[in-house]
Amino acid sequence: MQSRIVGTARTSELRKPHVVVVGGGFGGLQAVSKLRRAPVEVTLVDRRNFHLFQPLTYQVATGALSPGEIAYPLRAIFKRDGNVRVLLAEVSGFDLDARELHLRPVSPVPAPERLGYDTLIVSGGSNYSYFGHEEWQMYAAEVKSLESALAVRSRLLAAFEAAEAEPNTDLRGAWLTFVVVGAGPTGVEMAGQIAELARDTLRRDFRTIDPRRARILLVEAADRILTGFPPPLSTKAERSLQRLGVTVLTGRTVIGIDAAGVTLDSRDGGPERIASRAVVWAAGVTASSLAGRLAELTGAERDRAGRVTVESDLTLPGHPEVFAIGDMVRVRNVNGEPVVLPGVAPVAMQQGRYAAKVIRSRLRGREHGAFRYRDKGNLATIGRAAAVADVKGFRLSGFLAWATWLVVHLWYLIGFENRLLVLIRWSFSFVTHGRGARLITGASTTSEGGHG
Numbered sequence: 001m002q003s004r005i006v007g008t009a010r011t012s013e014l015r016k017p018h019v020v021v022v023g024g025g026f027g028g029l030q031a032v033s034k035l036r037r038a039p040v041e042v043t044l045v046d047r048r049n050f051h052l053f054q055p056l057t058y059q060v061a062t063g064a065l066s067p068g069e070i071a072y073p074l075r076a077i078f079k080r081d082g083n084v085r086v087l088l089a090e091v092s093g094f095d096l097d098a099r100e101l102h103l104r105p106v107s108p109v110p111a112p113e114r115l116g117y118d119t120l121i122v123s124g125g126s127n128y129s130y131f132g133h134e135e136w137q138m139y140a141a142e143v144k145s146l147e148s149a150l151a152v153r154s155r156l157l158a159a160f161e162a163a164e165a166e167p168n169t170d171l172r173g174a175w176l177t178f179v180v181v182g183a184g185p186t187g188v189e190m191a192g193q194i195a196e197l198a199r200d201t202l203r204r205d206f207r208t209i210d211p212r213r214a215r216i217l218l219v220e221a222a223d224r225i226l227t228g229f230p231p232p233l234s235t236k237a238e239r240s241l242q243r244l245g246v247t248v249l250t251g252r253t254v255i256g257i258d259a260a261g262v263t264l265d266s267r268d269g270g271p272e273r274i275a276s277r278a279v280v281w282a283a284g285v286t287a288s289s290l291a292g293r294l295a296e297l298t299g300a301e302r303d304r305a306g307r308v309t310v311e312s313d314l315t316l317p318g319h320p321e322v323f324a325i326g327d328m329v330r331v332r333n334v335n336g337e338p339v340v341l342p343g344v345a346p347v348a349m350q351q352g353r354y355a356a357k358v359i360r361s362r363l364r365g366r367e368h369g370a371f372r373y374r375d376k377g378n379l380a381t382i383g384r385a386a387a388v389a390d391v392k393g394f395r396l397s398g399f400l401a402w403a404t405w406l407v408v409h410l411w412y413l414i415g416f417e418n419r420l421l422v423l424i425r426w427s428f429s430f431v432t433h434g435r436g437a438r439l440i441t442g443a444s445t446t447s448e449g450g451h452g
């Protein structure tokens, strides 16, 4: 049977060049946005039909926001752009010589088996890495996707319910012990939110347990939290967490996770067992598998986190028509040395805009300089009116940093409706200390509702 191919690879004089963008995350979205008025046909391929604002998934995981408020349908974003087509499909491989992508359908939606391009931009992002212990994932969910954030939300809320129903004191203690692994911005934000959930939102909801007695542990292998920030801000963030009731364990490595808890090693002591039924994973990341495929096909180097090394114009060696951007790449600087940029949205967004600009320049027959990242700073929130910010050398903490964090996140959230909804939600929660989305979903019952 002949395979179906959509979009031919060769540009005829009659046809506009076809740019295919893989990934409707931060990088891909910016690339497509900057090409919407260019003389090209754009196809955006994603295995999801929505853009996810990952910086706020932890708020879904703790019931502060609902999924629809941080995700936006890709078709709706580009509905007015006649030269942009959205294709729901998974990219499974590349034929760089034929200039074609291999696609897999996202059930039950059929997809063409191949898609031709003239220029390709790949922004497949990254996944959490369990450092070779994939079995830990079953007990320590992460909050990168909407599905996993909802699973974490159910797990956290179910732990309080289970503690309320548990007569055994030790088991009740295990249900009320929450462990967050990894103290980067996501881990810090998660730990702070769980503490607020326990000490504030849920404090009057139960009759047997006192949620304020929950233990929240934040485990970090490095000797301080938020290692991407200057040490004085790490210290301030740690103090804020302690005020919220979070126990910060730095210099401690997780060596085991199972259904009953977490085992920690330490630099100076022996293994320590912590009984816990609710563990959240916020440690290391690994690049999308698309990075590995591109590296194999082009001979480009990969680093330990699986990122493919792109040239200083973000293209792959020997393939000026293929750009790779965002979390899945490291970039050669003008001296040819590979540089790992922070795995944050502004890097992917700037790279997406840059790739689009290069494509536009080429159409005009112009050259374009190397990619340069403009670091606008670092932000992390800890809880209600508490955050740290390192913006171009200005170090902020407390309310001012928190207000900056709010404005930045509202500004970058996609969709006016979502911005308005999130603003209303945050204002309401600030005044009432509530969290409207405290739902346990996907829970199973042992009976199917029969009358046995």
Ligand SMILES: Cc1cc2nc3c(=O)[nH]c(=O)nc-3n(C[C@H](O)[C@H](O)[C@H](O)COP(=O)(O)OP(=O)(O)OC[C@H]3O[C@@H](n4cnc5c(N)ncnc54)[C@H](O)[C@@H]3O)c2cc1C
Pocket: 022, 023, 024, 025, 026, 027, 028, 045, 046, 047, 048, 050, 051, 052, 054, 055, 056, 057, 058, 089, 090, 091, 092, 123, 124, 125, 126, 143, 144, 185, 186, 288, 290, 325, 326, 327, 328, 343, 344, 345, 346, 348
């Ligand atoms: C929990 C969390 C919190 C974060 N907080 C912050 C923060 O506060 N500030 C900040 O700046 N950054 C934050 N980040 C990092 C930021 O989200 C990433 O740096 C950014 O999303 C990278 O953009 P990207 O385009 O490379 O990938 P992504 O935004 O991850 O997009 C990748 C896209 O590719 C699609 N895709 C992947 N593989 C395929 C395939 N085979 N076929 C089809 N589609 C595919 C995915 O569905 C996705 O839509 C956070 C990340 C996480 C996980």
